[in-house]
Amino acid sequence: MNxxxxxxxxxxxxxxxxxxxxxxxxxxxxxxxTCMTGFQETLTDxxxxxxxxxxxxxxxxxxxxxxxxxxxxYGGAAGLIVREQSVVASNFRSEETLDEFMxxxxxxxxxxxxxxxxxxxxxxxxxxxxxxxxxxxADISKLKxxxxxxxxxxxxxxxxxxxxxxxxxxxxxxYGHRKSIVALLNKLGCNVxxxxxxxxxxxxxxxxxxxxxxxxxxxxxxxxxxAVKALIxxxxxxxxxxxGHQLLALAAGGTTAxxxxxxxxxxxxxxxxxxGRTYITAQNHGYYVSDLPEAVGKITHINANxxxxxxxxxxxxxxxxxxxxxxxxxxxxxxxxxxxxxLGLVK
Numbered sequence: 001m002n003x004x005x006x007x008x009x010x011x012x013x014x015x016x017x018x019x020x021x022x023x024x025x026x027x028x029x030x031x032x033x034t035c036m037t038g039f040q041e042t043l044t045d046x047x048x049x050x051x052x053x054x055x056x057x058x059x060x061x062x063x064x065x066x067x068x069x070x071x072x073x074y075g076g077a078a079g080l081i082v083r084e085q086s087v088v089a090s091n092f093r094s095e096e097t098l099d100e101f102m103x104x105x106x107x108x109x110x111x112x113x114x115x116x117x118x119x120x121x122x123x124x125x126x127x128x129x130x131x132x133x134x135x136x137x138a139d140i141s142k143l144k145x146x147x148x149x150x151x152x153x154x155x156x157x158x159x160x161x162x163x164x165x166x167x168x169x170x171x172x173x174x175y176g177h178r179k180s181i182v183a184l185l186n187k188l189g190c191n192v193x194x195x196x197x198x199x200x201x202x203x204x205x206x207x208x209x210x211x212x213x214x215x216x217x218x219x220x221x222x223x224x225x226x227a228v229k230a231l232i233x234x235x236x237x238x239x240x241x242x243x244g245h246q247l248l249a250l251a252a253g254g255t256t257a258x259x260x261x262x263x264x265x266x267x268x269x270x271x272x273x274x275x276g277r278t279y280i281t282a283q284n285h286g287y288y289v290s291d292l293p294e295a296v297g298k299i300t301h302i303n304a305n306x307x308x309x310x311x312x313x314x315x316x317x318x319x320x321x322x323x324x325x326x327x328x329x330x331x332x333x334x335x336x337x338x339x340x341x342x343l344g345l346v347k
Contacts, residue, residue: 002111002112002196003019005134006135006136007130008133009128010140010143010146013121013158014138015101015114016136017096019108019109020110021099021108022109025133026185027143028050028078028079029051029129030052030056030118030122030129031127031261032054032056032115032119032264032327033055034056034266035055035057035265036267037057037063039065039207041067042055043076043101044071045072045178045284046176046214047208047242048075050215051077051150053077053080053081053264054081054117054118054252055080058082058083058115059083059086060082060085060089063090064090064098065089066094069125070179071178074155079108079110079132080107080109081111081113082109082141108132123261125332126238126261150215151215152176152217154175154197161186161191162247164192168190169190170192170206170210172193174195174196174212175195175197175211175224175243175244175247177213178213181210182194184327184328184336192210197227200227203231207237208241209236209237209238211244211247213227213241215277216243218287219250221243224252230250235318237319237345238318239319239320240320241321241326244321245311245321248314250314252292252293253293254296255289255291256288256290258286259285259287262284263283263303264283268280268324269281269302270324270335271303272300272301273301278304279334282324282327283323288308288323289308290308292312295315296316298313299311300312301322310324311338326339
């Protein structure tokens with residue numbers, strides 16, 4: 001029998017459930033994701049650094065976890081809230097249960113609450129701070145004044161991933177990258193050198209540079225924005241993804257703003273304004289590019305729901321960027337063509 005635990009939001013709403021995963025008390029920004037599968041990927045996504053993630057799908061953990069499906073070797077969600085956590089892992093690739101996976105990584109969990117109700121609150125009022133604890137009485141004033149520690153995360157040294165018959169040498173500035181982008185670039189014939197954002201690189205050493213995804217408020221990344229400005233001045237081809245997309249826009253004179261509840265899920269519709277085609281994308285972010293000078297570039301893709309910017313093609317320097325994670329899956333998920341356009345700039 002799991003211990004009784006509570007989620008208290010900064011607006012005073014309290015949910016009673018049971019704890020699982022790691023033990024302890026956790027304060028963080030409470031956000032929700034609409035992903036139906038992939039709890040392991042969610043928990044190892046650096047974009048969720050410092051956040052408590054609510055999974056809207058009612059059950060998590062059925063296939064278990066393994067040592068191969070992590071999105072990153074560092075960073076990820078601090079907490080997970082689900083309606084029901086599966087105590088049984090049933091999959092031929094499974095190596096451990098959800099509970100064991102979270103205990104090993106120090107991730108605190110809460111289950112047995114009405115996640116549909118919680119998601120509706122967050123959707124209406126926006127993301128807010130919350131605390132998971134074993135006591136119902138929480139200091140609301142402390143929650144309201146709490147500032148989540150959501151910071152950029154990267155490795156400590158450069159690592160190169162080589163492709164067979166490589167045609168290009170690409171640097172990936174790491175703000176909290178997912179392994180999938182490295183795998184995609186390797187597949188497209190690129191050697192990829194992952195460089196921590198704290199390091200300064202010489203653009204002349206590479207054919208192109210990718211600015212990776214990451215967590216936090218892009219406008220607060222002042223040093224990183226200045227570094228991107230230097231890369232723009234070098235005229236080397238650039239590709240921005242997620243946070244990298246936002247930093248590139250800010251460095252080019254654009255602005256960013258915060259979503260009410262963000263775009264988090266694997267079913268986010270994006271419209272290509274040139275072709276009119278709609279793609280289903282995977283996203284995880286709380287900020288977006290709200291404005292961009294016309295002389296700098298143009299918005300090429302928008303969100304089908306709220307019409308916010310999803311991708312940009314720059315005209316004043318060789319670059320393009322996207323808010324979503326590029327995918328080479330067939331059908332509506334085939335957004336890797338934007339990465340191929342970037343490689344066209346590299347050529």
